[in-house]
Amino acid sequence: MFAARASGLVKLLGLCLTAGVLLAAMVFPFVGGLGLASNRAADTVDQTSGDLAKGELPLVTTIEDMNGQPIAYLYDQYRIPLESNQISDTMKGAILAIEDKRFYDHRGVDWQGIARAAAKAGVDGGATQGASTLTQQYVKNYMAFVLGADNEQEAWEKATEATIGRKMREARVALQLEQQMSKEEILTGYLNIVPLGNQTYGVGAAAKAYFNKTADKLTVPEAALLAAIANRPSSLNPGASPDKALERRNIVIDKMRENGAFGTDQTEAQKKADEFKAAPLGVVEDLKILPKGCVGAGDGPIYGFFCSYLLDYLRENGITDKQLQRGGLTIKTTMDPKATKAAKASAEQQVSKTQNGISNVMSVVEPGKDRHKVRALVASRDYGNNAELGQVARPVPAEVLPFGPGSVNKVFTAAAALEKKVIGIDKEMSVPATYYSRVYPNGGAPWKVENAGKYNDKMSLTQALATSPNTGFVILQEKAGLDSVVDMAYRLGMRETLQGVNRSGEPLKADKSNGPSQGDWTKQNNAGSYTLGPGATSVLELANVAATIVSGGTWCPPTPVEKVIDRYGKEIPLKEKPCEQAVNTDLANSLAQGMSHDTTGSGTAAAAASASGWNRPAIGKTGTTEEHKSVAFMAATPQYAGAVMTYADGNRPEVICANPIRFCPGSSQGVFGGQVAAPTWFNAMKAIHEGLPVVPLPPAAPQYK
Known part of the structure; x- marks a missing residue:
């Protein structure tokens, strides 16, 4: 592969360290008079060699769904690396004709050109006359676009600075390069690295982008155009400057003729050249530039939320931005396109993507004892940067949102009470119509809690989880202890929600200056309303809580990644919890x-x-916040877990009403979790479970009944 050749180049650059002989002293004895001492030049090469990476070309990273289909691409440089036999002889002939017709005759350096540059430097201190060989250009491009890819403009300026010192360093490396690599390897290396405009680097990507074909199929006019714009892609952009590009292309064709590319019969060669020059540029109307990032690639409006969460997750678990943008990784994800499309359709069915100020988001997680795989992250809104269309470019189904899940939090109270043997699932609990809590005082006075509907005075915990009386769960929280309830929520999966953000849902700063965390604040302020779910929450974490419950109590981090493979096919381990x-x-x-x-x-x-x-067994819990500005539903079968949240995502949140979904300020008939969030879950999950067997829930243990 070309990466091996590139690695060879790095080794060659390293050889410059040990050679210990300055090219200038070998070839230009008079250079000492210019004040360029051998050790200073060698030090410069040493510095360059010391900054080298592994010598790998920046390549495209591909993100795949669970079926191995690409859904997104990441790159700094769009490049399709090629072997020599994957590049047409026409392309090779075109680049040699215009850049270095003596390529196969010299040993890497154009001595006459170097002499002219040195003479020029003696006059005005510059080196504007170069005559760089293709080998030297390969070195120059490597320095700029591989070693200096973090800041290409600065690296290019340094790699092309008009000084004799730069020329000497470039020539020195080129000489050694020719001793270690064949001419064909150098030519292929150059054609893989050269910038060709419109985000393309190398002829593989450029052939695809400009002509929608592979580099081995390039015609003479097409190859000549690529050779024409090599290293001058801005000024000779065939889209922005077609006349200049055409003029330069035709010069290349003439040079090819002079170089014998069209045969030895001059009349016939001229005839062919004229025919080639009469051809149009032939660039496709819609350039085939590989889309990059979560907005542009794949089905961006649908897959973008998952993609965005994936990148955050990878960064948090050991993959750097440099690896993502330059590493040529293959990221095999857990995203299920079927589940994603079903969830997206269901979310939009309940809340239009253009609904002003209201969003509907859903997360789907596959339970398991060893991993909790994220299968879908969607929203009623599309993923994108066009705010006028209601788009959003944040992973909202995975973020901690500023609104609460309402009575979904009663699950944590129930779990803590079961663990402390305060109650069993079949045991009755007190459910008064009104309850005054002295454990959680409100401004010094008892806290008054009321139910949203009419209930029997007593009911089992199972009935209470199904019908959701407020008073009963506040009493149960008192018995289990607020700290135990909050800790239970953390254990089951609300980890970022409780310890990663503050009370307002803002991410905690490293120094905790905007703290305390939401969990710590709840404990410190004895906030008994926790069981009623008023605080910020994450829909993904809610889905993962459900996954934990149906996984026999096993919590795993919700992961979007199956594996990360490097360019050589080796798996890169992640630092997952x-x-x-x-x-x-x-x-x-x-x-x-x-x-x-x-x-x-x-x-x-x-x-x-x-x-x-x-018609399947499932666990579930709806939730509605007191002001009806958000509702939620968390549920799971043994095969899939998911959570939905409908909330006011605009700058002026108001009461949300249903039928149709809308803002209804001042209304006492606000929406409930069973009206919007639950239908979203069931309609999506019915499609997701299609074809799967019906699996029963595990039986309850006697000690918890």
């Missing part, structure tokens, strides 16, 4: 049974389940 047994399996299974009635009978999600035709 290990899975943990968050709660014991008996407790998790019992909690799952306790949550299994929300989708049936009088459960808050039963109507949505019935309307969708849902």
Whole structure:
């Protein structure tokens, strides 16, 4: 591969360190008079060699879905590296004709050109007359676009500075390069590295972009155009300056004729050249530039949220931006296109993508004992940068959002109470219509808690999880202890939500100056409302909580990655957190049974389940915040877990009403989780589960009944 040749170039540059003989002293004895001492030049080469990386060309990183299909690309330089036999002889002939017709005759340096440059330097201190060979240009481009790719403009200016010192360094490396690489390898290396405009580097990418073909199929006019714009892509851009590009292309064709590319019969050669010069530029109308980033690649409006979360996750787990943009990685992800499209369609069905100020987001996670794979991250809004179209370019289904999940948090209260043996799933709990809490005072007075509907005075924990009385869970939280409830939420999966952000949902700074964290604030302020879910939350973490419960209490980080493969096919290990047994399996299974009635009978999600035709066992819990500015639904089967949140995402959040979904300031008939969030979940999950067997929930353990 070309990377091996590039690595050879690095080794050659390193040889400059050990050679110990300055080219200038070997060839130009008079250079000492210019004040260029041998050790100073050698030091310069030493410095350059010391800054070298592995010698790998910047390549495109490909992001794939779970089926191996590309969904996005990342790169600083669009390049398709090629072997020599993948480049047409026409292309090779064109570049040699215009850049270095004596390429196969010299040993890497045009001595006469160097002499002219040295003479010029003796007059005015510059070196504007160069006559660089193709080998020297290869070195120059390598210095600028590989070693200096972090700042190409600065590196290019340094690699092309008009000084005799630069010429000497370039020539010295070129001489050694010719001793270690064949002419064909050098030519191929140059054709792989040279910038050709419109974000393309090398003839592989340029052939695809300009002509939508591979480099081995380039015609004479096409090859001549690429040779024409080599190293001058800005001024000879065939789109912006077609006349200049055509003029330069035709010069290349003439040079090819002079070089014998069209045969030895001069009349016939001239005839062919004229025919080639009469051809149009032939550039495709819509340049085939590989889209890059999460907005432009693949099905950006749908896949972009997952892509954006993926990049954040990779950075947090050991992959650098440099690796992502230059490494030529293959990132095999967990994204399920079927699940993603089903979730996106369902989210939009409930809330239009152009709905002013209201968004509907969903996350889907596959449960497991060893990994929790993220299968879908979607929103009713499209992913993108056009705010006028309601687009958003943040991974909102995975972010901590500034609104709460409402009564979904009652699951954490139930889990903590079960663990402390305060109650069992079949045991009755007190559910008064109104309750005054003295454990969580409100301004010194008892905190008044009321239910949103009418309930029996007593009911089982299972019934309470299905029907969601406020008073009963505040009492249960008092018995279990607020700290235990918050800690349980963290253990089950609300980790970034509780320890990564402050009370307002803002990410904590490294010095915690904008803290405390939301979890610490809740404990410090004895905020009994936690069980009612008013605080900021993450929809992805809610989905992962459900995955933890149906995975027998095993928490794993929600991961979007199957594996990361480098350019050589070797897997790069990530620094992912290990899975943990968050709660014991008996407790998790019992909690799952306790949550299994929300989708049936009088459960808050039963109507949505019935309307969708849902007929599988599932755990579930709806949630609605007090002011009806956000609603949520968290649910799972043993095969898939997911969470949905509908919330006011504009600058002026108001009460949200349903049928149709809209803002309704001052209304007492705000939306509930069972009306928008739950239908989104069921309609999506019905499609996602299509063809899968019906799997029962595990039985509850006797000690938790």
